[in-house]
Amino acid sequence: IKGAVNGDVILDLGNGVEIFANITNEAIDDMQLTPGKNAVALIKASFVLLSPDPQIKISARNRLAGNILQLIPGAVNGEIKLELAGGKILTAVVTRESIDEFSFAPGQSCTALIKASNVILAID
Secondary structure, eight states: BSSSSSEEEEEEEETEEEEEEEEHHHHHTTOOOOOOOEEEEEGGGGOOESSSSSOOOOOSEEEEEEEEEEEEESSSSEEEEEEEEGGOOEEEEEEEHHHHHHTTTTTTTEEEOOGOOOOOOOOO
16 A cells, blocks of 8 residues: 555465555565565564553554563563464564563563564565
8 A cells, every 4th residue: 555655565474464564665666566476574673562461552553463482581681582373483672671570471472563664675
């Protein structure tokens, strides 16, 4: 869906999982993005927000449900690997304070929240 400057692109990851990206119309045209074309979504791990509440109200367009597969705590930040439907893995880097506050732990259900403008698309 194209607007005046930007457009929304939906990347189907399978198993009902979709990633929404908001990129410039020029990028859509340059990459010749059309339905059915293969693309890759790149998301910086620190742009991924996590919430144990799947109903949290937030303006992020991407809301991906999964289970915490692995948690690697650090002194300041921790890395959390979230397993999405179909076995896809999404990595988030969150503060140690958030890990403690939300009691994040392996096996826990969790929702990843990502703004569409924080998704970069790439093609072969």
